Amino acid sequence: MNKKVIFFEVEGGTDKGPDGYRPDTMPMVEALKQRGQDAEVLFFDNAKKQQIFDYVKEHGAAYVSRINPGNLQHEEEYFAMLRELCQVGVMGMPHPDAMISYGSKDVLSKLIATNLVPDDTFAYYTIEAFKAQFPTSLALTERVLKQNRGSTGEGIWRVKLVEPLAEGMTEVPLDAQIKCTEAKDNHVEYWSLGDFMTFCEPYITGLNGMLIDMRFLPRITEGEVRLLMLRNHPVHVVHKKPANTEDAFSATLFSGAQYRYDSPEDWQELVENFLSQLPQVTSLLGGYDLPLIWTADFMLDTDEAGADCYILGEMNCSCVGFTSELTLAHQVAEEILACLQEQSTVVSPS
Template sequence: MAKRIFIIEYAKGSDKGFDGFRPDTKPILQAIEEASSYKTEIVFYKPNKKYELLDYLKENAHSVISRINPGNLKEVDEYFQFLKALSNYGVIVHTHPDVMINLDFKDILAKLKDTELGDKQTEFYHTYSEFVTKFPALLKEYGIRVLKTNYGSTGEGVYLVRLKEDGSIVSTEAVNNDKYYYENIQEFLTNFEKKFEEEGEYAAYFKGKVGFVNCRYLERISEGEIRVLLVNDKIISVVHKKPQDGEFSATLFSGAKYKYESPEAPKWKEVVALTTKGLKDLKPFLHGQNFPLLWTMDYILDYNEDKSDKYVLSEINCSCVGISTKLQYAQEVAKVFKKN
């Protein structure tokens, strides 16, 4: 039997349609069948049956497309090792775990701090002791900072931290815009300690990955985030993510509005050029693999010294970017599998 293209899903999670699948899974596979000679199939990853699935995919898969939000998995490292094993057997994996572990984690912002994509004030704290040592000075100097857990989605684990004149602290969580109040920096630091997870004893991919990124607060977040949507190295859309009035978060879960526009639109010329040029800065982090199959580079607006617009990279998403509201983009994904 000819090799097939598989999408791997997970049975649990809030990203499912009425039929138990992600709403964009079947459209992607249908587009692949229409654009290529490949047959397609959907399989579900079950941790207690991963070896049976590994054998099945080794035998039958030309390529697999992972469509699992890692936040739905208890053992994400184990799943990344599963994908790595598939790749080692010659199956093409979209997106390869060696790429996800670099681009999809917030510490990439610290690694890019000296490039045109990044911001020089960005720091990564792997341990709580690093955080306690370095964070208070930056907060005192600037009065406001953004803390992002190294791995999260939909605004979870992102905090806007403000130092008030009386020395008290207000922390706002992006996922739901909930506010927390602390009498002083010490109380805040003490309460924040529990957010630093312990590193897994048997972690392969997640060694050195727990922690938080400390970023400069960009006031123009009130204008929304600018999302550049890509398939491999091709930009297919620019999305303006506008938060609700007065809110910090620009996620759908917090009520933000998304507007999809053509990358050819003149107003996006600068961010498209920056993204295209910035791909060279990301290439070393691919470890010889392809760019992600379907991914985003998200930016927040700032100002250059001459008051012109400046785009600052705020995150990269490449583990499971959804296109459920724009299913026509499945055709762009399918082009990757079209035989010349």
């Protein structure tokens, strides 16, 4: 039996076209069919989870997850079903735990052993750890705090002291005044450090709550660089330049950033370094196969020798869209077929 590639979607959400599907899903289905590989779309419904599992176990060679987590009410149940499918031999694109590892903001703290992330990057999973470390971090340099939840810059704050500390101080007092700029729209708020840390506590509590604390990189004004990856192949580069205003550091379209699309060859140094780090990245993030479609965002920095270097800001593989480049569907189809071929080579008898 020629098993199918199953694309998972969920009904509803702002990411759907007039036909009810994500605009980039059916082009992938059609591209696979043109190459002789059967494929179809299933809508995940938690009430029909067992029925869906049984069908995919019987008929699926692989699944491709095309569900935006923001549109998914039963994420834990969905991920549990995907884990079971992987356990019974259906190829996960990606495995649900890879989705979590690559998509969580604490990917940064997990990758400080690479040259992609500064070693003064911290993850806070408890309010106590946040209160103990952040006043010391802020004493060293301007910081960026990133919540794990939220999107489009919500809950990502650039934090700067209004007045410099007295010489010799290694911890910012809780009554010190700070200037906080949110990446969502680059608006500015002024707080005392203690009050702002209390305000941030809800980012840490609750399911998957945590904060990342990393050094602010002033060269973000030169733009953020996003690599769009198909497994280990860079496909194109998006250069996202923040708005040209005093406090702007956000690279979201909503905040007025300008986007430019380049080829990977235009960013050869960045691409070569990132690809050289991928074996270590996959090992540090759980040893799962690289996601099918994913992104890595970088910011420019200057190393100790005065040369350009690139710092990882975040990665995403939950449901990376390519609606502005639908011709990529053919490359994705080829990559899916390559994955299936690799799997059949591994499991077939020698």
